[in-house]
Amino acid sequence: MIQRVATATGQTDACGDPVHKRYSQFYLKAAIVAFQAVLGLLAPGPSPAQPEPPEPPPPILSVPASTPTETLPTPPEAESPPVDLLPAPEPLLQPELEPETPLLRPPEPEPPPAPERPQPHKPAPSIAHPPYKEAARRDLRLVAGNSTVRGRKEYLSNEAAWAFARMREAAIKAGVRLLLISGFRDRTRQARIFAKQIARKGSLGAALQLVAPPGFSEHHTGYAMDLGDALYPKTHLETTFENTPAFRWLSRSAARFGFELSYPPGNAVGVSYEPWHWRYVGSKKGKTLFSAAKGG
Numbered sequence: 585m586i587q588r589v590a591t592a593t594g595q596t597d598a599c600g601d602p603v604h605k606r607y608s609q610f611y612l613k614a615a616i617v618a619f620q621a622v623l624g625l626l627a628p629g630p631s632p633a634q635p636e637p638p639e640p641p642p643p644i645l646s647v648p649a650s651t652p653t654e655t656l657p658t659p660p661e662a663e664s665p666p667v668d669l670l671p672a673p674e675p676l677l678q679p680e681l682e683p684e685t686p687l688l689r690p691p692e693p694e695p696p697p698a699p700e701r702p703q704p705h706k707p708a709p710s711i712a713h714p715p716y717k718e719a720a721r722r723d724l725r726l727v728a729g730n731s732t733v734r735g736r737k738e739y740l741s742n743e744a745a746w747a748f749a750r751m752r753e754a755a756i757k758a759g760v761r762l763l764l765i766s767g768f769r770d771r772t773r774q775a776r777i778f779a780k781q782i783a784r785k786g787s788l789g790a791a792l793q794l795v796a797p798p799g800f801s802e803h804h805t806g807y808a809m810d811l812g813d814a815l816y817p818k819t820h821l822e823t824t825f826e827n828t829p830a831f832r833w834l835s836r837s838a839a840r841f842g843f844e845l846s847y848p849p850g851n852a853v854g855v856s857y858e859p860w861h862w863r864y865v866g867s868k869k870g871k872t873l874f875s876a877a878k879g880g
């Protein structure tokens with residue numbers, strides 16, 4: 585017999601279960617359903633049973649290696665770009681910059697070749713003045729005043745002075761007036777002449793063609809001299825001297841007195857032709873002094 589017990593706190597139903605127990609089970613089920621509903625609201629994502637959509641392939645894999653210059657491809661669908669793949673384009677930036685590098689530094693155009701101008705044939709000067717010592721003062725002799733320009737005092741070494749005096753006398757007998765323009769020079773006088781020639785010609789090289797620098801002049805020896813024709817003063821120290829009676833006579837007769845032209849055309853020293861400059865080689869000393877100038 586089913587005892588129906590009804591108490592204030594413990595009523596039973598027809599099954600004998602306490603009423604409060606049935607209510608508790610009902611509430612428990614309702615709470616579970618509600619909890620599941622809440623869970624469903626909190627997890628709106630795809631249900632675990634639904635398959636995950638395939639992730640878009642990484643952009644780096646979609647770029648062929650043979651086309652590094654192309655721009656980065658966009659992901660196939662921009663709905664959810666994977667954040668962890670953003671650093672991937674970095675290796676693609678480097679090959680993308682390379683084609684632009686020539687644009688930043690374009691190759692400089694090569695300068696056009698200089699037009700070749702026909703150069704006048706002018707052999708390079710090759711001056712080879714040998715050095716000369718100054719003559720000892722005791723060896724110098726004053727040349728007679730009427731044999732020089734305006735009575736200027738000119739000196740030659742003893743041997744050369746006697747040889748010149750004999751040659752001058754022979755020239756007078758032939759109707760030729762030889763004039764001693766310049767004999768012995770020390771270094772100081774040669775330096776003044778050389779500096780004046782540089783100023784006149786405008787360059788050292790041009791001056792060397794005409795005047796030896798101090799220490800390299802045959803005039804230091806007292807065995808060399810510049811001769812002129814007293815009747816043709818405009819030809820003094822000019823190549824036109826070769827047209828005078830004095831030069832023509834010297835060309836025929838100077839060798840008999842021991843003199844020779846120091847600087848004929850194409851001379852070994854390389855200086856300009858000087859028809860007025862003669863040196864004494866009529867003695868052993870004279871030959872020795874100028875052997876270097878002759879290349880011997």
Ligand SMILES: [Zn+2]
Pocket residue numbers: 766803809810860861862
């Ligand atoms: Zn001279």
